[in-house]
Amino acid sequence: LGSDDIYQTVDILRARGIPFQDTPDTYYELVDDRVKDHGEPTAELEKRRILVDGAPTEGQGLLLQIFTQNVIGPI
Numbered sequence: 001l002g003s004d005d006i007y008q009t010v011d012i013l014r015a016r017g018i019p020f021q022d023t024p025d026t027y028y029e030l031v032d033d034r035v036k037d038h039g040e041p042t043a044e045l046e047k048r049r050i051l052v053d054g055a056p057t058e059g060q061g062l063l064l065q066i067f068t069q070n071v072i073g074p075i
Contacts, residue, residue: 006064010048019069023049038062
């Protein structure tokens with residue numbers, strides 16, 4: 001699933017009962033050091049448990065993602 005606004009999409013899906021995997025608080029405590037200059041609001045990432053990856057300072061893009069819990073079982 002792709003989205004132009006992952007924050008809003010996560011809010012809507014959660015409101016509709018979609019369960020997401022949790023992320024430890026320490027991830028968000030360290031994310032600014034791990035992904036330098038990511039430019040995303042860390043408090044909003046943490047609130048929604050969204051993950052951020054990439055290397056913007058090295059000319060790479062940025063990936064924002066979140067994973068659901070098993071919704072329909074193994075396929």
